[in-house]
Amino acid sequence: MDAFLRRAKRKSSSVTQELVQDDDEDSTEVKLALLASLLPDLSHEVLLDALLAQEGSVEQAASSLLDSQTEPKKPRAPVTVGAQTSLRSFASKSSAAGGAETAKKPRLLSKKGTTLYLYDPEDVAEHTPCSIIHNFLPQEEANDLLREMLEESKSFNKVTFKLFDNIVQSPHRSSFYVATEAELNTQKHEYFYYGGRLEDVRRITPQLLRVRPKVQEAVNKAIQSRKKLRFQCPDEWTPNAAFVNCYNGPHESVGYHSDHLTYLGPRAIIGSLSLGVAREFRVRRIVPKDADNNLTDDADAQGQISIHLPHNSLLIMHSNMQEEWKHSITPAQAIDPHPIAGNRRINITYRDYKRNFHPNFTPRCQCNLPAILRTVQRKKDNWGRYFWMCHRGNVPGQVSCSFFQWAVFDDDGVPEWDTARFKKKDIATTEQNPGPSATEKQLISKEQ
Numbered sequence: 022m023d024a025f026l027r028r029a030k031r032k033s034s035s036v037t038q039e040l041v042q043d044d045d046e047d048s049t050e051v052k053l054a055l056l057a058s059l060l061p062d063l064s065h066e067v068l069l070d071a072l073l074a075q076e077g078s079v080e081q082a083a084s085s086l087l088d089s090q091t092e093p094k095k096p097r098a099p100v101t102v103g104a105q106t107s108l109r110s111f112a113s114k115s116s117a118a119g120g121a122e123t124a125k126k127p128r129l130l131s132k133k134g135t136t137l138y139l140y141d142p143e144d145v146a147e148h149t150p151c152s153i154i155h156n157f158l159p160q161e162e163a164n165d166l167l168r169e170m171l172e173e174s175k176s177f178n179k180v181t182f183k184l185f186d187n188i189v190q191s192p193h194r195s196s197f198y199v200a201t202e203a204e205l206n207t208q209k210h211e212y213f214y215y216g217g218r219l220e221d222v223r224r225i226t227p228q229l230l231r232v233r234p235k236v237q238e239a240v241n242k243a244i245q246s247r248k249k250l251r252f253q254c255p256d257e258w259t260p261n262a263a264f265v266n267c268y269n270g271p272h273e274s275v276g277y278h279s280d281h282l283t284y285l286g287p288r289a290i291i292g293s294l295s296l297g298v299a300r301e302f303r304v305r306r307i308v309p310k311d312a313d314n315n316l317t318d319d320a321d322a323q324g325q326i327s328i329h330l331p332h333n334s335l336l337i338m339h340s341n342m343q344e345e346w347k348h349s350i351t352p353a354q355a356i357d358p359h360p361i362a363g364n365r366r367i368n369i370t371y372r373d374y375k376r377n378f379h380p381n382f383t384p385r386c387q388c389n390l391p392a393i394l395r396t397v398q399r400k401k402d403n404w405g406r407y408f409w410m411c412h413r414g415n416v417p418g419q420v421s422c423s424f425f426q427w428a429v430f431d432d433d434g435v436p437e438w439d440t441a442r443f444k445k446k447d448i449a450t451t452e453q454n455p456g457p458s459a460t461e462k463q464l465i466s467k468e469q
C-alpha cells in the first residue's frame with residue numbers, strides 16, 4: 022500500500038512545487054484514477070478517450086460520460102493466460118540476465134504505447150528491475166496462507182485520501198501487519214501515512230509468520246545476484262512489516278505509483294507474494310526530461326511491461342525499482358477464478374522498516390509532522406536526488422506547508438543523523454548528492 026494516487030495541487034515552496042508537480046505527478050494517470058473511482062464500470066480506454074476529448078478536464082469528462090449512456094465499452098487486453106511463453110523462444114538473448122543495473126544495457130523490447138507481456142522469470146529479470154519465483158511455497162503452505170488471508174481480508178478497508186480536492190477511496194482493500202505488540206503501538210502512534218495515522222494495524226498471523234523466513238531467504242539470495250547500488254543498504258534484508266492487499270474481482274486495481282521510501286530508506290527492496298487469482302503487474306520506467314522538456318532517453322524505454330503474477334509467485338522488486346520505475350495492478354476485463362479464492366487476489370508485500378528511518382529521527386516539516394522522502398524522477402537536473410517534504414496535504418481538509426530539504430545519505434544509504442554509522446567521506450566525493458546549493462540553502466533556511 023503506498024502513494025498510488027497523489028494530490029495534484031500542493032501548496033509548497035517553489036522548489037518543491039517544481040520537483041513534485043513535474044516530477045512524479047502523472048497527472049493523466051491521476052485524472053484517470055479519479056475518473057475510474059467515479060465511473061468504476063468503464064474501461065480505462067473509454068475514460069482516457071473522454072479525458073482527451075475534454076482536454077484533460079476531469080469534471081467535463083465525467084459529465085460527458087455520465088450523459089452518454091450509449092458509450093460502447095472498449096475491450097481491454099485479456100489478462101488471462103492461455104499458454105505461458107518465453108521471449109527467448111522468439112529472440113536471442115541480448116545480455117546477461119540480472120536487471121537494469123548490470124553493466125550491459127539489455128536490448129530494449131518495450132515500445133511506447135504498447136505493452137510487452139512477460140511470463141518467463143528470465144525475461145522478467147532481463148527486462149525489468151524485478152525477479153520472479155514461480156511456485157514459491159509448497160502448495161499446501163501457499164493454500165493455507167491464502168485461506169488465512171482471505172478470512173482476514175473480510176475486515177480489510179479501502180484507504181481514503183484526497184485527490185484534486187476530492188475525497189476518493191483506493192480501488193482495493195488492504196491492511197498492515199507487524200510482529201510484536203510494541204511494533205503495533207509504534208506503528209499506530211508514531212508513524213504517519215498519507216499525512217495521517219494508520220488505524221488498521223494488526224499482529225502478524227501464524228501463516229504470515231511461517232512464510233516470512235522463506236521470503237527473507239529468497240529475497241536475500243536474489244539480492245546477491247545483483248550489484249549493490251549507491252545508497253543501497255548492504256545489511257541483510259529483514260522483513261519486519263507486511264502490507265496485505267486484497268483485490269476482490271477483476272475491476273479492483275492499484276494505479277501507477279512508486280512505493281514510499283520514507284521508512285524503508287533509499288534503494289528499498291520489497292518481497293511481494295501473490296496468491297489466488299492471477300493478475301497483471303505492470304511496470305514502466307520513468308525517463309527524465311531535460312530543461313527543454315525533451316526526453317533524455319528513447320521514448321520506447323517508457324513502454325509498459327506486464328508481468329504475469331500467478332498464484333504462489335514471489336516477485337522481488339529490486340533496488341532500482343522505486344526510484345526509477347512505477348508499477349500498478351491494472352483492472353482486468355476477465356479473470357480465471359481460483360479454486361480457493363474465487364475472484365479474489367491476495368498480495369503480501371514484505372518490507373524492511375529501517376530503525377534509523379523511524380519518524381523520531383527523520384526531518385520534521387513546519388507542521389511538526391515527520392516529512393516524507395521523495396526522489397527527483399522526472400527532471401534531468403537533480404535526477405536521482407532525494408528530498409524531504411511535507412505530506413499533510415494528503416489529509417482531507419489540510420494543506421501541506423512549504424517544507425523542503427535535500428536528503429543526505431552516505432553510499433550505504435545511512436542518513437546523516439545516524440552519526441555512528443554515517444560515512445562522511447562518501448558525501449565529500451559525491452556529485453550526485455552534494456547537499457543543497459547556496460540558493461537552496463537560503464531557501465531551506467528561510468522555510469524552516
Ligand SMILES: O=C(O)CCC(=O)C(=O)O
Binds near residue numbers: 349370
Ligand atoms: O498487488 C500488488 O502486487 C502490488 C501492490 C503494491 O504495489 C503496493 O502495495 O504498494
Ligand SMILES: [Fe+2]
Binds near residue numbers: 022023279
Ligand atoms: Fe506498490
